[in-house]
Amino acid sequence: PLAVTTTPLFFNTGRGGWGSVALVSNGSLAFLTGEAEHPGILRMSTGATNNSILRLYKGNLQTSRWITGSNFKKFEIVARLNSTSASQFYVGMLDAAAGNSQLLLYYSAGVGANFMSYAQKAGTDTGTNVSTGLAADTNWHRFTIEQITPAVCSFSIDGIVRNTFAANIPTTETLNWTCDIYTNSGGAKTADVDFAGFESGLLNR
Secondary structure (H helix, E strand, O other): OEEEEEEOEOOEOOOOOEEEEEEOOOOEEEEEOOEOOEOOEEEEEOOOOOOOEEEEEEOOOOOOOOEEOOOEEEEEEEEEEOOOOOEEEEEEEEOHHHOOOOEEEEEEEOOOOEEEEEEEOOOOOOOEEEEEEEEOOOOOEEEEEEEEEOOEEEEEEOOEEEEEEOOOOOOOOEEEEEEEEEEOOOOOOEEEEEEEEEEEEEEOO
């Protein structure tokens, strides 16, 4: 039997708090007036210095590692970029304490680039990196990563499965939830988050 625990609402969990950290230069968070179908919006803003990052995470620190890949069940976030030019966007799971070397996430890397699915486990120099076929844009999207088995995960955007990975899935590594916005040049960049949810499947003992 499987006991499922759920964290359905942003900043609402009893299993460790949510936090943010700015890297390279100061960043900020702000709550925006809601829109149709998006009643609560959190805006992430980087600093203006090149390579600045604003990161959301779960736990006491951005380097907190609190769940193994095999116990991860489902991650979902509704978010949008406000510019695809000279910016990078990452959402998913990673191990910041190990130099971000264990990953299970989506990312985009600048104007004209597609959203990419990426998986990398400890000891693997080259992970699995596959385009979703969807160009990064400034629309709202629902990004979902779901475990099918401990070694197989699907990547969906707006309910459509874009990729299924059966290689380089971090199963024994401990990970943290993350949402990052980077600026590569041209000043501060922003991304908006409407919803974030996380499910873990833990075997009864």
